[in-house]
Amino acid sequence: MAPRTLFGRTALVIALVSFAFQIFTIAIITYFALVPLGRHATSDLAALMIDTAHAWQNEPAADRPWLQDRIGRLHRLQVQDPPVETKSFTRMLPYFQLLETSLSARSGERVEIRTSRSADGEQWYWADVPVAGKIVRVGFPSSRVDVQPWLAMLLIFSVGTLVTLVTSAWLAHWLIGPLSRLAAATQRIGQGRRPEPLAETGPTELATLAREFNRMGEQVEELLANRTTLLAGISHDLRTPLARIRLALGMLSENPAPDLFERVLRDVDGMNELIARCLEVSRDFAEQDSVELDLCDLLSSVAAEYAHTGAELRGRKGPDCRLSVRPLALKRIFSNLVDNAVRYGAGQPIDIEYRIADGVVDICVLDRGPGIPEHEREAVFRPFYRLEPSRSSSTGGSGLGLAIVRQIATANGWTVELRPREGGGTAACVRVPLEDTVLAAAR
Template sequence: MISAHRSRSLFRSIASTIASALLIFQLILIAATLNYVMLPMAKRSADDLAALLVLSAQTWVELPPETRKDFELELANKHQFMLFEDAAILPPRKGFYPYLALLDNALTSRTGEPVSIKVTHIDTTWFWAEIHTGGKLIRIGFPKDRLNMDPPSMLLLALVATVAFTLLTALVLARRVTKPLTHFYAAAQRIGEGSIPESFPETGISELSGLASTFNKLALQVRELLANRTTMLAGISHDLRTPLARMRLAIELLPESTDPKLVARLQHDVEEMNQLIGQFLVLSRELHKEPAQQVDVSLLLGELADNARNEGADVKFRTRDNAVLSAGPMALRRILNNLLSNAVHYGANKPVEIDLSLKDNLAVIRILDRGNGIPAQELENVFHPFYRVESSRSNSTGGSGLGLAIARQLADANGWKIELLPRPLGGTEAKLSIPRD
């Protein structure tokens, strides 16, 4: 059996796989868009702007001095350009501006000499190009708003939208696949607890519809199998108990001269057969979850411990207050009585301890003995019907091999957990865990 902490849920596995695939696809798509669409458009835009800047500088130089002011006003109104001659030296550009790097290359290509756009920050951000033309150094600039673009924000928005959309899509797809399987898992658990789940609708996706149809047929077959088995065993019980009654009568009618030891042995064998039939019927019939009631576990354990002491056992248990649980009283009593009887019977006449611990969401009852113990490889096998560890539970010690099987089935039917654990210095720990509502 794989432990829960080592296994991954199907929902998480599907969601992570779909999310990873979609994220990789979106990243490849973004990279392709940047390289084959946005970059060529940005280069073309930078080349057009470079041509306009160079043409404006050349035209200003070629114009008569008296008309240059009018040309400067026209550049400012139509193109948001500002033009100066022999202005003060500006410091080198700092920061990362991908578009300005493209504009540098375009200006350098058109002027034939290195040009690097400078940046100033006064009231607003301005970009400046220094162009040598007609023997003059012309500085022509434009505001950042003229570009009307913000690549970092655009990339961030695209990335955030991609991640959010990808995760949402992955969650929706994973939920659509795993939700029906979760219902199947819960229904299978109910079957394991002895309950029959409601039929699943046989609609929707063809594969899931087929699985629902198969599961419904399987649940019906299990129900019929359990009912037929119970009916058959009830008939067998009736047929067996009739000759047993005759055997009891025959024993009672034996002559008085019959050996008393023989009579006692025959009576013991008949009673043992009767008890075995009863235990087998309990194990075989369909077990339903018993309606829960408020049970004082400490009081119940104290009563079972007193009963064991009255039969000569050495049982140690200290009662405690506020130990009330919501549980099926008959199932709880039967399980605890079985575990305690086993501990006393196979405890090598040594003291048996009962421990009760209550946590926020769990009540744990531990019954500890110092007997020969059970080999680690047999700890699960002893819960199988009619299974006995020969070294410690041979026929000479009594027992049918049904007690722990019935206890496990009752625990499963009520949603409890029962375990047998080896103790470090020898002996066995029987542990019953009950969720607290």
């Protein structure tokens, strides 16, 4: 049964592949190295044994002791004279089968290797070699062929298995460890808690994954904080006009003055505007499909919506640019930026410009208002943060415009920043990457 964890499966796959490679390596070494070497070695020994048998048979009886001593010293062979009882044995190595085959081929008759033990306990192997109708028994001690290739292979396989298991476990842990930490951190996010930042180290892919996850964790925390602030701000901003409406209704029962009706209507309009702003966020985030559009046409439609308000919007046409974007989201961003520019632009004309460079298009809404202090340029993107301390929508706005701009831009992979404008005022710029954009350079 396969392990259930990714660590177990990775370790198992690495171990199995390593085992298979070890077995394949041993088989290749055996077939192409050990077997040919065994054939050559047994062929040489068989030739030596047959030559010894012929020399023994041709040597006079008086000189055979000298021959016995010489072949023992030079070749570690002996001639058993007279022959004694021998017995068969279990052949654990193919060496003896190869030797029997070689002896039989050279002598022309079947030759069998048998064994006996000498007086000192050493095991000897004997072959009855036929020579001129007679049998000469030639043998060699076990120490002469004291080779243990299978033991060597067993040791190689055992050590290789141990190294494979340790290496596969370490490698699997090294690869799966960051993923395990990522899984644990994901569970913490699912429980509404922010996990500790993951170490952005290791292979490039894992480091990139950790970096993106940390960024996602920060965004989730920021979204949760914005949601809390948004709900608290909405509650506060709705409670204030509701209290005024309640007070006005109480006064209307005693003094039905026309100005009280107007105050109630203004409060209702303010509540409607706040609710509409909140609905805009959900509607713009729900838009899924990208549409190819002309940037100039989009900016012109935004400017046309403010023509009846008396605000002066000026545009400077750049190169032709067609974008593949979510149109409602981009249009909502520019509408909110123009709203801010009109509200805080001190009645001066509003300029809309864009330029294309380095694979992005920068679209800027520029006003001539008092500007934003540098230390507050990020703070104004928080929900309900107002530079104007007044809670009145007529002077300080709802505090949601720039927050909506930042969240919509982030959701679409765009960036928004506020810059000081040369000569005074503020430049609110949206940067849209051009990876999916159809760009036509002006000619």
